[in-house]
Amino acid sequence: MSEEREIPRILEMNEDLTRDNNELASRNHKILSSHKIKTFDIVGAIGAGKTAILEKIVEHVSKDKKIYVICGDVTTRIDADRIEQHGASTIQINTGRECALNAYHIHKVIQSLPLEAIDVLFIENVGNLICPSDFILGVDKRVLVVSVTEGEHVIIKHPLLVKMSEIIIINKIDLIDILETNLNRMIEDAKKINPKITVIPMSVKTEQNFDLLLNQLQL
Ligand SMILES: Nc1nc2c(ncn2[C@@H]2O[C@H](COP(=O)(O)OP(=O)(O)OP(=O)(O)O)[C@@H](O)[C@H]2O)c(=O)[nH]1
Numbered sequence: 127m128s129e130e131r132e133i134p135r136i137l138e139m140n141e142d143l144t145r146d147n148n149e150l151a152s153r154n155h156k157i158l159s160s161h162k163i164k165t166f167d168i169v170g171a172i173g174a175g176k177t178a179i180l181e182k183i184v185e186h187v188s189k190d191k192k193i194y195v196i197c198g199d200v201t202t203r204i205d206a207d208r209i210e211q212h213g214a215s216t217i218q219i220n221t222g223r224e225c226a227l228n229a230y231h232i233h234k235v236i237q238s239l240p241l242e243a244i245d246v247l248f249i250e251n252v253g254n255l256i257c258p259s260d261f262i263l264g265v266d267k268r269v270l271v272v273s274v275t276e277g278e279h280v281i282i283k284h285p286l287l288v289k290m291s292e293i294i295i296i297n298k299i300d301l302i303d304i305l306e307t308n309l310n311r312m313i314e315d316a317k318k319i320n321p322k323i324t325v326i327p328m329s330v331k332t333e334q335n336f337d338l339l340l341n342q343l344q345l
Pocket residue numbers: 170171172173174175176177178179205252253254297298299300301328329330331332
C-alpha cells in the first residue's frame with residue numbers, strides 16, 4: 127500500500143538558495159583569509175566606473191602587491207583585458223543570463239588560483255544595482271560604485287545594496303557642474319540608509335579623492 131505523503135503547497139526555494147549561497151560564501155572567506163588575501167566585491171550600476179576604478183588601483187598598487195581580479199559580465203572579456211594591461215592577473219566569468227556573481231562562481235574560480243601568491247583579490251560584479259544584493263560572495267568588504275551621471279536619486283532608489291556595503295564611491299564628480307547634480311543630497315541619502323557606510327565622492331578622471339579610496343582599502 128502506498129504511503130500518502132503531504133505535498134507542500136509552497137516551496138521556499140529562495141530561502142534555500144540564499145542559505146546555500148551564504149554557506150559557500152563563508153567557506154570562500156575562510157579559504158581566502160587563511161591565505162591572508164584582502165578581498166573586495168566591487169558592485170554598482172552599469173557604466174558607473176567599476177573597471178576604471180580597478181584600472182587606476184592596479185596602476186598604483188601592482189608594483190608592491192600581487193593583485194588578482196575576477197571580472198563578472200554577462201558576456202565578453204573586455205573588462206578583464208582592460209585591467210590586465212595595468213599589471214594584474216585576471217579571469218573573466220561570463221554569467222550568461224545571470225545578473226550577478228554568486229558564491230559558487232567564486233568558489234569554482236578560487237580552487238584553481240595560486241592563492242599563496244596573491245595579496246589582494248578584487249571581484250568586479252556584473253553591472254547591476256539590484257541582483258548582487260541577493261548573493262554575498264565571501265569577501266572582506268563590499269564596495270558599491272554609483273556615479274553622478276545616474277542621477278541624484280540613484281542611492282535612495284537602491285537602499286538594499288547600500289545597506290549591504292561598507293564603502294560607497296560616488297564617481298565622476300568631475301561632471302557635477304555640467305549635470306548640476308546635488309552631491310550633498312547623495313551623501314546624506316547614503317548616510318541615512320546606512321550610517322556606518324564610508325562615502326567617497328571621487329573622480330577617476332581627475333584622481334580627486336583617489337587617495338582616500340586607497341586609504342580606506344588599506345592598500
Ligand atoms: N568623466 C568621467 N568619466 C568616467 C569616470 N570614471 C569612469 N568614466 C567613464 O565611464 C565609462 C564607463 O566606465 P567603466 O569603468 O567601463 O564602467 P563599469 O562600471 O565598469 O561598466 P560595466 O562593467 O559595463 O558595468 C567609461 O567611458 C569611462 O571612461 C570619471 O571619474 N569621470
